[in-house]
Amino acid sequence: MEVKILEKDNEKIKFIVEGINSALAGELRKIMMTQMPTLAIEWIDFAKNDSALWDEVIANRLGLIPLKYKMKFYNFKDKCKCKGKGCTHCQVSLKLKKKGPCTVYSGDLVPMDKKVRPVYDKIPIVELADGQELEFEAIAQLGLGKEHAKWQASIVGYRAVPNIIIGKGVNLKKYVERCPRNVFILKKGVLKVNKALECNLCLQCVELSNGKIKVETEETTYLFNVETASGLSPVEIVSKSIDVLSDKLKEFEKGLRKLK
Ligand code: SF4
Numbered sequence: 728m729e730v731k732i733l734e735k736d737n738e739k740i741k742f743i744v745e746g747i748n749s750a751l752a753g754e755l756r757k758i759m760m761t762q763m764p765t766l767a768i769e770w771i772d773f774a775k776n777d778s779a780l781w782d783e784v785i786a787n788r789l790g791l792i793p794l795k796y797k798m799k800f801y802n803f804k805d806k807c808k809c810k811g812k813g814c815t816h817c818q819v820s821l822k823l824k825k826k827g828p829c830t831v832y833s834g835d836l837v838p839m840d841k842k843v844r845p846v847y848d849k850i851p852i853v854e855l856a857d858g859q860e861l862e863f864e865a866i867a868q869l870g871l872g873k874e875h876a877k878w879q880a881s882i883v884g885y886r887a888v889p890n891i892i893i894g895k896g897v898n899l900k901k902y903v904e905r906c907p908r909n910v911f912i913l914k915k916g917v918l919k920v921n922k923a924l925e926c927n928l929c930l931q932c933v934e935l936s937n938g939k940i941k942v943e944t945e946e947t948t949y950l951f952n953v954e955t956a957s958g959l960s961p962v963e964i965v966s967k968s969i970d971v972l973s974d975k976l977k978e979f980e981k982g983l984r985k986l987k
């Protein structure tokens with residue numbers, strides 16, 4: 728298996744994986760979206776809420792705020808040494824106390840662990856009118872996207888890498904213009920493939936050229952687009968997904984051995 732990173736920033740990563748099949752590509756996507764440990768608010772103790780919104784509505788909004796955290800410092804509550812009672816290794820408290828008139832933002836949450844913080848400070852939670860007060864303590868813990876969307880780590884798309892073959896005598900400008908992804912260019916009157924990875928496999932060029940242009944897919948090479956939707960960086964998501972996949976395979980192997 729070979730991985731080639733094409734683009735990367737704090738929110739997205741684009742890479743090609745060679746030497747896998749569609750089943751493995753699909754499994755990797757599922758793991759990156761739903762089986763990464765992310766931190767989200769799970770419990771809230773409201774001391775005061777004079778706002779126009781019910782506690783439940785505010786709680787729902789708070790749960791969806793993505794939180795940055797250091798992966799190595801937190802355990803799942805049920806796998807922690809505290810045996811699910813809750814301690815500094817499996818949960819973090821975030822407090823808030825505000826008085827209107829003001830808008831309460833995600834950045835107003837005060838985490839007890841300095842390494843934990845909302846990914847964005849300007850997510851609005853609620854508007855407080857003059858004299859209205861909001862005070863609560865929220866508890867965030869690790870979870871997985873397969874349990875609840877608030878723990879979904881990322882949005883992932885993948886597709887097989889296309890192999891575009893231009894047959895003889897196909898030199899027309901119309902293919903350049905018809906392609907919705909600007910894959911082709913004309914160089915000195917000759918049609919060439921310029922950006923094959925942009926191809927979305929719509930097959931318009933194949934139809935228009937009566938098959939003189941062929942678009943085949945490499946069933947062992949896949950292009951992935953990963954965008955974080957949580958406090959984890961795209962690189963953390965990709966590398967952790969490989970660990971999760973290899974743990975799953977080991978577990979599967981163990982299960983098979985027991986059957987023998
Ligand atoms: S299949 Fe569609 S996107 Fe791909 S090269 Fe042909 S026209 Fe362009």
Ligand SMILES: [Zn+2]
Pocket residue numbers: 804807808809810811812813814815816817818
């Ligand atoms: Zn604990």
